Amino acid sequence: MSAATAAPTTPKAAGHRAGKPRRPRPAGWWLPYALLAPAVIFELLIHVIPMFTGIWMSFIKLTKAFIANWGNAPVTGVANYNVALDFNGAVGAGLLRSFLVTCAFTLLVVAISWVLGMAAAVALQKNFWGRGFIRTLFLVPYALPMYAGIIAWKFMLQKDTGAINHFFYDNLHLGGDKPFWLIGDNAFISVVIVAIWRLWPFAFLMLMAGLQSIPSDVYEASAVDGAKPFRQWRSITLPMLRPVNMVLILVMFLWTFNDFNTPFVLFGNGQPPAGDLISFHIYNASFLTWNFGSGAAMSVLLLLFLLLVSGIYLIVLNRRSHRA
């Protein structure tokens, strides 16, 4: 801390000005602001201002009749929110169902990706023949452009020409008809598996990086004490990885909850209810019906939910770490 507070020495021109005798600003006080300026400008332009515009949109009746001329769109207050939250109505019920599907999806994808990433990171912790190759291999799904990986899965999940049904029904001779994977209830399983395939290498990558920063003498000491691998994992690895996990799980949660690409590429216009994730749902709700006010209201609700969950998550974790 203290080292950083020291004002950097710069040419004196900026600092010494007439007047203000009391607390002259340290020379170069403006430097951090200048350094931040480009980032701030782009964040404002691309993220912050559009988001506030989006929030404003959620309070007006921005339907087909008004989008050509925004100025005339009537302010409707919370009407868009009322429709979105009326779970007895068709629109609200659809949103609620999509929200619940997304919750289940996120829970499964984040949990399983974390478990797989952790298992792989631990399994590759010790050196063995071919480790470098396998580590590289595991990272390929993460390196592939999203749509390329998802399209490959889409092909595999086709009913008649896909690899999955071929394997189970032609190679393993499971009885019965070949099921559909991209429509009906199976769409949920498909979207979960594809999302895990894409996400777990990221967990692996982060956890592997985290494991490398644990000094190996800690393990050696505990091995001398006779600790079994699983105990070592619980008593050393897990606590040491806590900071990584804190960030990793939050980031995975946010990415997964907002996942648009997986259902968009996998289902296209199909939009099966079981795979109707919330970003995809909102996109369809606003772009297909031209009701951008309502779509914005749904997005704001989604944002509030994410803020709430992230806030609680961070508060709880921080409190726990203070107690520890």
Place this chain on the structure above:
Amino acid sequence: MRETQGARIFRIVVVAILVVFTVVPIYVMVTSALKPLSDVQGPFSWWPSSITFTPFVEMWKTVPLASYFVNSLIVAGAATVISLIIAVFASFAISRYRFLGRSIFSTTVLSTQMFPGVLFLLPLFLIFVNINTATGIQLVGTRGGLIITYLTFSLPFSIWMLAGYFDGIPHDLDEAAKVDGCGPMGALIRVVLPAARPGLIAVAIYSFMTSWGEVLFASVMTTDANRTLAVGLQLYSTQTNVYWNQIMAASLVVSVPVVVGFLLLQRNFVAGLTAGAVK
């Protein structure tokens, strides 16, 4: 240190399962790209009835993939370079200075990760249009608009990762540089950046991959002239025939630059994460 029997079995089982899970889609992609059209229209087979490279030839004609490829390269390359420069400055400020608004900035930047893309897609489009009317700078339907959008997408994670990385570089080093007569910028360029090379590479890879793979904004903000691969690849399925073999071939080809780049530089990526984000 000897490995116990249980740990060994655990390792073999985990690696085996994950190798299969990882490899199957890639295997299907590669073999299907080598199949004649009749093979991918009928029931699936694990091996092509005859190996052919025609999908790799035909795919450039079915969809103007080459020009999309160039667009993607320009957009992702430019977004990466600019985003890297901006992130270096911002992270340096956050890591080396305590100033008013520092924590607000950090929090805001990280919380943009929460914004659902659908919420600001249309507003962003409108803002671009307004900029165009006000200043004459054309952002909609040009690569420039896409570049500044994408560089911003990768910025939060990049700043966060780099700031962590810079924190790990001893401040004594900058001080020493200053003693030698360098200003803060001199210290950044001569001392911090060279020491942060793995972190910089990690951030560059991350930015490039983010831009290369983005679908939603690309589908709304591009026109025929500046369409990127993410959108172009989907055009194969709107043709009169579904050319799965060509789709797989195209998927492979568009993946090559990022996958090769990532795999070559992955050690830096891991090192960057270890020293930066993860500590």
Place this chain on the structure above:
Amino acid sequence: MKIRTLAATAAIAALALTTAACGGGSNSSSSSSSDSSGGKTLTYWASNQGTSLDNDKEVLTPQLQKFQQQTGIKVNLEVIGWNDLQTRIQTAVTSGQAPDVVNIGNTWAASLQSTGAFMPFDSSALDAIGGKDKFVKTALDTGGAPGQDPTSVPLYGLAYGLYYNKAMFSSAGLKPPTTWEELVTDAKKLTSGDKYGFALAAGSYTENSHFAFINAAQNGADLFDSSGKPTFTSDGVVNGIKRYLDLMQTDKVVNVSNVQYDNGTKAVNDFATRKVAMILNQNNADNSIQANGMKSSEYGVVPFPAPEGSATKVASHVAGINLSIFKNTKNKDAALQFVKFMTSPETQTALDKKFTALPVLKDATPNFTDNAEEAKTFADIYATKSKPLPLVASEDQFESTVGKAMNQMFAKIASGGTVSTSDIRSALDTAQQQVAAAG
């Protein structure tokens, strides 16, 4: 060494950026502009009518060059796939950054009209493009809501027909069906092994919504009442949809895999490769059928039959592509000249043939096929057996809500479930509420 490489890469990329930015700035077409020589430039968004986007470009470019020779007006063409067209039009309407002239699916006409972003063709505008009397009346009627000046004029005419495989019919000793009941019986006879009587684009919400409309119309039911309120849950609509779903559900003449057919071309493919005996498609299927190896003499076309004793003989909606001019165009006169050119007999004759479209001009003869019988059948369907989709602002929402509901019902049937009349009614009730909420 490595840092130097990195720096070099950065420099190259930065260079690429600057060139990119300049290139993007200059060759991107702003909505309308005049160059220094005084010649005008129009931007035209064309929908995908041919076998690929490039094919469309090849077909349209000579016509646009001809237009430039005649008038000195240059046309910047962009062909847009159907997946993107609606989104692109939406963003254009929203932002005002629009082309001058655009193709629209004529079923969207009334919906797009209600945005107020398109130029109404009042009587002087209609005169400027050659007078409204040059168009077939039913085609022009699709240009917008009744009682208002249309915001679009017809460009290509299309209609649904029932395509059947002549060889498969004759070897089974069958004649093409004239009633719905015959269609089902024939289809059952033609279904055996891996051959099916019928293929449907059961995963395409637009196709599904069209047949919801046509089947309902055959039952004498309307989708909207006179005040524009949706009436999706009326018996006529519900039973019409049931009949269509039952092709897969109870008659089992459709392969359940068709539920993955998210656009019409996949069903066409099955037909052309002789996997199915019948498909329902618009006349522009001809190109794809022939491209996939079936000669025009090998198939016949009859009107999509209505059930016996049905009050009306509706066999299609008045399908087709219309041309619209964006209201904020700076080149209104040039745009009108262009519309006039595109709807002139010469251009129409040339384009109808390439895009297998029906003429939208009075007294023009269909030339999209060399099969005279087929041409006559389609001309007859278009002229006497077609009913326009509801010309109301909510029409697009009917397509997306009802069409998607039907996707789900097909999905349920395909995965072994059953869809009863009351299931259909409740799904349509949901669709109706969604339309009401969006209005």
